[in-house]
Amino acid sequence: MGDSRTGSKSRWAVVPLLVFAVIVFGVPMLVLLGGTFTREGTPSAANLTESLQGAYLTSLIGSVKISALVAVLGGVLGTFLAQAVVTSRFRALREGVLTASGVLANFGGVPLAFAWIATLGNSGVVTTTLGLGDHGWSLYNFWGLTLVYLYFSVPLMVLTVVPALDGLRPQWREAAQNNGASTWQFWRYVGVPVLTPALLGGVILLFGGAFAAYATAQAMVGSSVPLVTLKIADALTGNVLIGHENVALALSLDMIVVAGLVMAVYLPLRRRSARWLR
């Protein structure tokens, strides 16, 4: 094990991966950073200030708002669904829901948007059958997009919390009951505190997923809902003032900072939940 020959040899097997990551991932990120602080060839913070003003700021806030809403709603609904499945005596139901969750959590992007447009869009099946159009229904707004994002977020939450719920030992509930605790007290003082890291971790994953989503929003709402991913895509495809192209890079940097801050909360949490739930 302390064999230095094996050690130095093994190190070479890691090198191709690291070199690849540095070139393909590191270089674009460095260029992104450099471009953010460059305007028309000279160093400047103008891109960053512009990205935090006006319509760009609105889009950044819009993205954070919808992601937070999806994360909280998806977290709560996903947990209830997971609890319903975990406490069920039917093994087939559990297996079925977990398999379906695995598929639906990966059902994002353009196909998801089209499935919902066919359902609740202006000429969607449900819209026309129920005559929702006459009551002012529209899928192409903030709430419609939230409804659609929940379609992959809730299954993701189910996948994340089922292992944690499985880890809640029946003995804990029995101990609480023997000490005279009510169901509410059990959840308030035992269940939720033990589950908190796992639940928060799941909520953060959902936030990240909704925050980075671009394809669904692009195919569904175009630009009628202000989202930072749509603004970046707009700017990248040339829809900006001449000389302001690097605003797209500044907006990207803003996104990375937000996503990084959120993830920074997640990683320590994951370690904490691993301690209780084995």
Added chain:
Amino acid sequence: MASLTPQVTTPAVPGTAPARPGRPRRPRVWRGVVLLLAAVYFLVPLIASFVFTVKAPDQGFSLDAYGEIFSAEGFAGSLLLSLGLGAATIVIVLLLTLPAVVAVRLGAPRWRPVLEVVCTLPLVVPPITFVAGISTVLRWGPDYLASTPFYQTIIAVQDPGFPIVLVLAYVVLALPFAYRSLDAGLGAIDVRTLSEAARNLGASWPHVLLRVIVPNMRSAMAGASFLTLALVLGEFTIARLLSFQTFPVWIYTISGAHAQVSVAVSVFSLLITWLLLLALSSAGARQRSGS
């Protein structure tokens, strides 16, 4: 439930089981309501999409939309391109990740944190910011590198027939999944004993990797490959912003003129994902029962 777990050793008195204070039928009700609501929410769009695709203009039933998928312009080309990109991505991601994961477990554990970070970053960084960086590199490249051989490289990787730049980007996106899958697969076998036994018998390191470790990791590698393929077949952001006509970009492009066909393809692509993941979970189940 209290009387069922082995730790509680109260003598079971027959006939006392139904008298469980504080545990009435109430939980059943909320469970039923939750499951019913979930079923409605998740099934209605699937059913409605299918109905949408088979609804003929004269209120009849017709499967024409599914037939039109195959005759629609660009279908075969874009699907083949996406499958080709998927195959290339799988090969590269396995070639890069497998030796690294094995090495970190056997001889260079100090490199594990580095590998963890490299394989987590692509999850933190949203794909759209990644493509912002890539497109800037591709745009600046020709300006600064015009007189060097790099210029030709930058042109070559953007060949619309087979855009290598997409393969490179997808490998980065697939790294986290491939790493987790392979690392878990390696954790399930005793690599050290296997490789030391093989080495003592005179096998070379490449031989150990190919003939001893790889056969034991077949299902983990299959898992990594399926996840990568699902990722590449569904990836839209990078392909669209670099203007390559992959399968998801094609679906988006035809939606304007053929709404029914694009919904039909969406249903179709959900079926593909479903099959891929079923294959994945059955491969996993086979390994569990095998070990």
